[in-house]
Amino acid sequence: MEILDLTIKELHEELVAKKISARELADFYLSRMKDYDGDIKSYLKVTEEEAKEMSDKADDTLRQAQGDSMLTGIPGSIKDVIVTKDVISTGGSRILENYIPPYDATVVKKLKEQDYVLLGKNNCDEFAQGSSNENSGFGPTKNPWDLSRVPGGSSGGSAASVAAGLAHFALGTDTGGSVRQPAALCSVVGLKPTYGRVSRYGLMAMASSLDQCGVFARRVDDVEQVLRVIEGEDALDATSSTRPSKFKAFDLAGSLKGIKVGVPKEYFTKGLDETVEKIVKDSISKLEELGAQIKEVSLPNFEYALATYYIIMPAEVSSNMARYEGIRYGKSVATLRQAQGDKEDVMVSLSNHDLEDLYKANRSKFLGDEVKRRIMLGTYVLSAGYYDEYYGKAQKVRQLIRQDFAKAFADVDVIAGPATPTPAFKLGEKTADPLAMYLSDIYTVPANLAGLPAISVPAGFITQRRSSKELAEFRGREKTLTQPDTTLPVGLHLIGNWWEDYKLFEVARLFEAATEIYKEKPSLNE
Amino acid sequence: MKINKKQVKHMAELAKLELTEEEIDKRAKEFSDILSYIEKLDEVDIKDVKPMTQPTHKASAGTAGGTWLPRQDGKGIEPLVNKLREDKVTREQGEEVKKKFVSLAPEHSDEFIETISPLKE
Numbered sequence: 001m002e003i004l005d006l007t008i009k010e011l012h013e014e015l016v017a018k019k020i021s022a023r024e025l026a027d028f029y030l031s032r033m034k035d036y037d038g039d040i041k042s043y044l045k046v047t048e049e050e051a052k053e054m055s056d057k058a059d060d061t062l063r064q065a066q067g068d069s070m071l072t073g074i075p076g077s078i079k080d081v082i083v084t085k086d087v088i089s090t091g092g093s094r095i096l097e098n099y100i101p102p103y104d105a106t107v108v109k110k111l112k113e114q115d116y117v118l119l120g121k122n123n124c125d126e127f128a129q130g131s132s133n134e135n136s137g138f139g140p141t142k143n144p145w146d147l148s149r150v151p152g153g154s155s156g157g158s159a160a161s162v163a164a165g166l167a168h169f170a171l172g173t174d175t176g177g178s179v180r181q182p183a184a185l186c187s188v189v190g191l192k193p194t195y196g197r198v199s200r201y202g203l204m205a206m207a208s209s210l211d212q213c214g215v216f217a218r219r220v221d222d223v224e225q226v227l228r229v230i231e232g233e234d235a236l237d238a239t240s241s242t243r244p245s246k247f248k249a250f251d252l253a254g255s256l257k258g259i260k261v262g263v264p265k266e267y268f269t270k271g272l273d274e275t276v277e278k279i280v281k282d283s284i285s286k287l288e289e290l291g292a293q294i295k296e297v298s299l300p301n302f303e304y305a306l307a308t309y310y311i312i313m314p315a316e317v318s319s320n321m322a323r324y325e326g327i328r329y330g331k332s333v334a335t336l337r338q339a340q341g342d343k344e345d346v347m348v349s350l351s352n353h354d355l356e357d358l359y360k361a362n363r364s365k366f367l368g369d370e371v372k373r374r375i376m377l378g379t380y381v382l383s384a385g386y387y388d389e390y391y392g393k394a395q396k397v398r399q400l401i402r403q404d405f406a407k408a409f410a411d412v413d414v415i416a417g418p419a420t421p422t423p424a425f426k427l428g429e430k431t432a433d434p435l436a437m438y439l440s441d442i443y444t445v446p447a448n449l450a451g452l453p454a455i456s457v458p459a460g461f462i463t464q465r466r467s468s469k470e471l472a473e474f475r476g477r478e479k480t481l482t483q484p485d486t487t488l489p490v491g492l493h494l495i496g497n498w499w500e501d502y503k504l505f506e507v508a509r510l511f512e513a514a515t516e517i518y519k520e521k522p523s524l525n526e
Numbered sequence: 527m528k529i530n531k532k533q534v535k536h537m538a539e540l541a542k543l544e545l546t547e548e549e550i551d552k553r554a555k556e557f558s559d560i561l562s563y564i565e566k567l568d569e570v571d572i573k574d575v576k577p578m579t580q581p582t583h584k585a586s587a588g589t590a591g592g593t594w595l596p597r598q599d600g601k602g603i604e605p606l607v608n609k610l611r612e613d614k615v616t617r618e619q620g621e622e623v624k625k626k627f628v629s630l631a632p633e634h635s636d637e638f639i640e641t642i643s644p645l646k647e
Contacts, residue, residue: 235616327633363543379541
């Protein structure tokens with residue numbers, strides 16, 4: 001039995017039949033994490049003790065024959081911006097370096113009710129802000145397929161942990177593509193549900209009108225199993241939908257006959273890597289072979305989506321980040337000074353300052369560059385005299401983008417295209433140019449603006465010959481770096497109509513069965 | 527849009543951030559680049575378009591679609607609306623959780639979070 005090749009359903013059957021115990025399964029993953037995560041750094045915290053306790057509890061549940069929940073004993077990892085009770089949750093930020101939440105996010109609570117097993121907290125860009133994981137306050141995650149490249153972001157640690165077989169599934173968050181972009185760059189499945197389907201309670205808020213909790217797994221079916229558990233209305237998130245959470249199953253009976261796939265003519269323009277374009281076009285032909293009808297559609301305002309996003313998102317970031325002032329929780333310069341003297345002195349010396357001085361000192365010292373950049377940009381677009389020029393205008397273009405989708409979905413069932421304009425780029429390649437970094441989200445951002453469900457599915461690989469300079473540089477280093485060729489994953493991005501997340505699964509599942517790209521695994525170094 | 531150093535300093539002040547001279551120079555260039563890219567939106571005709579304030583609101587759903595919900599009685603669809611409840615304690619968290627919350631503060635006593643007084647003498 002090769003655990004990594006089993007779906008959650010198949011693993012569940014093994015667990016119920018007592019062919020493997022939840023504890024053995026947890027140990028299998030914990031031992032892989034010890035062997036392989038040193039180079040990849042997909043985890044900020046490995047929760048070995050919790051994993052052992054939780055898997056023993058899962059085994060008890062299974063022994064009492066109550067294991068009818070698919071996720072009982074299934075090991076997963078959680079992005080660090082999602083809070084876990086009594087387990088350190090930094091959100092990838094130095095300002096929360098010592099933060100131990102006294103509560104669980106709703107999604108975590110729901111997983112616990114099924115007796116899932118927590119393996120650890122995934123590395124990510126600070127407060128989910130970034131497209132490469134290089135903005136983590138604790139050092140970047142690396143792409144398991146090529147350690148000189150980024151895994152994508154901001155949920156790069158979650159994507160990498162699943163791609164490298166260091167978790168069976170992972171939860172991430174997606175505000176502008178932070179689940180789907182790293183899923184594509186790491187060759188795993190990544191879903192962003194319809195806005196409102198999954199509770200945001202306990203997700204460290206980044207941009208509240210765009211944020212949604214998402215799921216990573218190696219197989220489409222596994223993503224669906226996890227979504228079934230975490231979805232549904234929550235009194236603690238007023239934007240969670242009152243729609244009954246019972247999913248609508250779409251049984252396509254092995255064929256895409258009757259399914260219309262829209263391909264926006266605006267997608268294939270300059271900026272899209274030719275090799276990515278070829279794989280995506282081949283994938284669309286594959287959907288046609290499977291019985292789908294391919295139709296050209298138009299999203300006239302597609303080219304304005306990223307500019308719209310880079311007004312709305314920082315505006316919401318600037319207000320959400322106001323909470324990090326180092327007074328109610330997190331790191332404070334006051335504590336640093338206290339370490340050097342006695343407490344009375346500290347409070348007296350602080351009292352010579354304004355409260356604002358303390359805010360500024362804490363925020364400036366403990367927040368990272370990208371977070372500061374977005375706070376300032378957001379503050380600017382919302383400031384007196386500029387509101388209408390930027391924020392007001394962006395809200396109107398956002399409306400047009402939503403209407404474009406509504407029109408397109410009157411004609412088609414899903415919209416297909418690339419998940420990213422290029423394969424995984426090199427560490428450091430885009431850090432000096434924020435705008436170039438932002439452009440890597442160009443295909444994923446529109447679904448967040450409109451609130452639509454979208455999924456990235458492994459679609460193929462690009463093989464690139466390494467330059468002699470690179471080979472010289474990597475000589476004697478890790479296995480993935482010394483091969484003459486590098487293999488880089490490409491994702492197919494499917495957007496669904498509002499609330500049709502389960503239709504996306506059906507289409508993606510048939511594509512996955514026909515291509516079987518999940519069988520390819522990165523070769524890792526011990 | 528060109529952003530100068532003075533504007534960057536103003537933005538930092540509003541955002542309660544302190545920047546070094548070097549950071550100010552860097553940000554001025556970055557913000558100029560980003561805002562120039564954003565000016566793309568000037569090309570869009572937004573006359574008579576209602577702003578979309580959040581992704582579940584009826585008014586912003588447009589005519590052709592939106593985040594609609596099926597009605598419980600099966601007759602058509604209805605939008606997600608404001609969810610309000612009575613201003614009542616629904617979950618007692620207890621002393622232990624309260625202690626945990628207070629102890630998260632960098633400066634605190636048994637029961638209170640401590641900081642500099644916002645009131646000036």
